Amino acid sequence: MYNFTLWDILSNLLLAARWTVLLSAIAFVCGGIAGVLVLLARVAPLRPLQTAMKLYIELFQGTPLLMQLFIVFFALPLTGIETSPWTAAAVALTLFTSAYLAEIWRGCVEAVPRGQWEASASLAMSYGEQMRYVVLPQALRIAVPPTVGFSVQVVKGTAVTSIIGFVEVTKAGTMITNATFQPFLVYGLVGLIYFALCYPLSLSAKALERKLNVAR
Amino acid sequence: MAYRFDFSSLADYTPVLVQGVATTVGLTLIGGVLGVGIGIAGAAARSSGNAPVRFAVGSYVELIRNTPFLVQLFFIFFGLPSLGVRLPEWQAAVLAMVINLGAYATEIIRAGIDATPKGQIEAGASLGMTGPQIFRYIILGPAMGKIWPALTSQIIIVMLGSSVCSQIAVEELSFAANFIQSRNFRPFEVYFLATALYLALAIALRWLLARLGDRMFRGGARV
Amino acid sequence: MSLADQSVSPSARPLVKLSNIRKSFGSVEVLKGVDMAVQEGQVVAMIGRSGSGKSTLLRSINGLERIDDGVIEVDGECVDPSQIDLRALRLKVGMVFQQFNLFPHLTAGENVMLALKVVKKQDKAACRAAAEAALSKVGLGHKFDAYPSQLSGGQQQRVAIARSLAMAPKVLLCDEITSALDPELVNEVLSVVRQLAEEGMTLLLVTHEMRFAREVCDSLVFMHGGRIIEHGPPAELFDRPQTPELAQFVGMVEAR
Secondary structure: OOOHHHHHHHHHHHHHHHHHHHHHHHHHHHHHHHHHHHHHHHHOHHHHHHHHHHHHHHHOOOHHHHHHHHHHHHHHHHOOOOOHHHHHHHHHHHHHHHHHHHHHHHHHHHHOHHHHHHHHHOOOHHHHHHHHHHHHHHHHHHHHHHHHHHHHHHHHHHHHHHHOOOOHHHHHHHHHHHHOHHHHHHHHHHHHHHHHHHHHHHHHHHHHHHHHHHOO | OOOOOOOOHHHOOOOHHHHHHHHHHHHHHHHHHHHHHHHHHHHHHHHHHHHHHHHHHHHHHHHOOOOHHHHHHHHHHHHHHHHOOOHHHHHHHHHHHHHHHHHHHHHHHHHHOOOHHHHHHHHHHOOOOOOHHHHEEEEEHHHHHHHHHHHHHHHHHHHOHHHHHHHHOOOOOOHHHHHHHHOOOOHHHHHHHHHHHHHHHHHHHHHHHHHHHHHHOOOHHOO | OOOOOOOOOOOOOOOOEEEEEEEOOOOOOEEEEEEEEOOOOEEEEEEEOOOOOOHHHHOOOOOOOOEEEEEEEEEEEEEOOOOOOOOOHHHHHHOOOOOOOOOOOOOHHHHHHHHHHHOOOOHHHHHHHHHHHHHHOOOOOHHHHOOOOOOOHHHHHHHHHHHHHHHHOOOOEEEEOOOOHHHHHHHHHHHHHHHHHHOOOOEEEOOOOOHHHHHHHHHHEEEOOEEEEEEHHHHHHHHHHOHHHHHHHHHHHOOO
């Protein structure tokens, strides 16, 4: 039997971690863009639209990411899109991220005092102008720390995609374990890699929040 | 793409689904109670203990919060046996959930403790209460009341996260779904139903915890 | 029914005309059919206890409160409950708030320029010139680049006045604009309002500053229980109240 050195294991895990990073980045960026649209619909002065988006958000926040992955994995082929674990993972995580970010950002929009809406309304600004020039710039400022904080959840969420067969760092860990029979070492390293990815994000979220509180 | 839903073949598997739901509820119940217990202990240690204890608790919290639950589960179930700790599936799952929730609960409860007005503590001290007495009788109740909504959300996240325990063959709800779809080949319907059941569980759990919080922390919640 | 027949010829068309304004919050009717008219150049203060409906009435004039019944007419722009687009009305009606409501992410100058740019589509140079003029008018030309958080409450309120004035409204609504200020900052704001009144600006104020109301206003409107129950020149209202409600209110105010 071939003997795996620590470096063999680590280098293979790190190679797989590139996919964790890439998937996280795609989910975060696409989810962020979709999240803005969900947010705008969620706070739009149109009841049916608000309700629909409220349901969308509750659906994703009230069900396991694993089930979302399975459903996307089995639903995409029905729409004629060829499904690989990769596309299913990217689509499911994007939807998941959009729901959570929209909800976080809604809190930020609602934290903007009512007087700001009233003052801009009395200057004859339209709803769109109020949003764009008065409310969103203020909401954006307070949205940065929780948004960075949520990116940690996205990175950790990518681990679940290993279950539908996407080879990122967790799946690579399982494959290497099966070859090396060193689960303690391998999963320990996998954990450390996630920690190395997530902890800096957590720290910066905390630092940003502290900065924001001081500025106020 | 006129897909035809066909839930009829699911009826035969009702007992499997019921058992899956029961297991998920059981895991959540045990994990929730023990996890919140760890959270209270961790928060107490972090706000009063000496520097090494604070550092240890802080490291635990950060380590858990910055790694995926699935990896924690694999580490406990597959990794720990190399140290001679071999746990059955469901015990490994409960342990992972307790450790996971414990870390988040520590952080959440600590935030509630930090928000205690200083005057309350001084009032307790001036009545001759000891540190632990002050924590138990003055700080904890209002702090729990204040953070109960956040803790509720976290418990629900842990419940939903328990779906990955199917990966170590714990026969909870998503395991049941996997099992059924491997038999009847209607994955879409099965996962649809399982997702709906999770949603129902989440809604029920939120309702239940809200009632519970109202009863336990009636005074504290309205500070 | 015109409120200030003594100062303007009766034939002149009122600048602001409210007819039978009704408004309820839930089951509570806060405006029970209010009629009122304000001529161009008039300064009118609405007085009354809190809960009398004066703030709600003022806020309905630029559509911040949606009315249930009646018609609001400002310089030919009509608004009734069916109307959704309030832009035309709001271009003619400026408003200053109790809590200033400056945009905290913009400097004083940017606060004034924003609506000129996005609503009136004026070019950059014109916006800047108008903003500088408006800020100088309230004595804050030197604070163009200051953020609201760097200004005192009185200065912030003066910027808010400048922001409204720059839009060249036909009438300016002031909703308890000194109530949130420390006592020593009240006068700097009131003197700006006084100056506007002298220049012929049409002003509608909700205020608790009775001395100011008496000195500066052409006419007072006393509201009670969602109705206007007395109106006329300040001296007349203060010295010869016709209703027990106003007599009690005047007594209460003077006792302070």
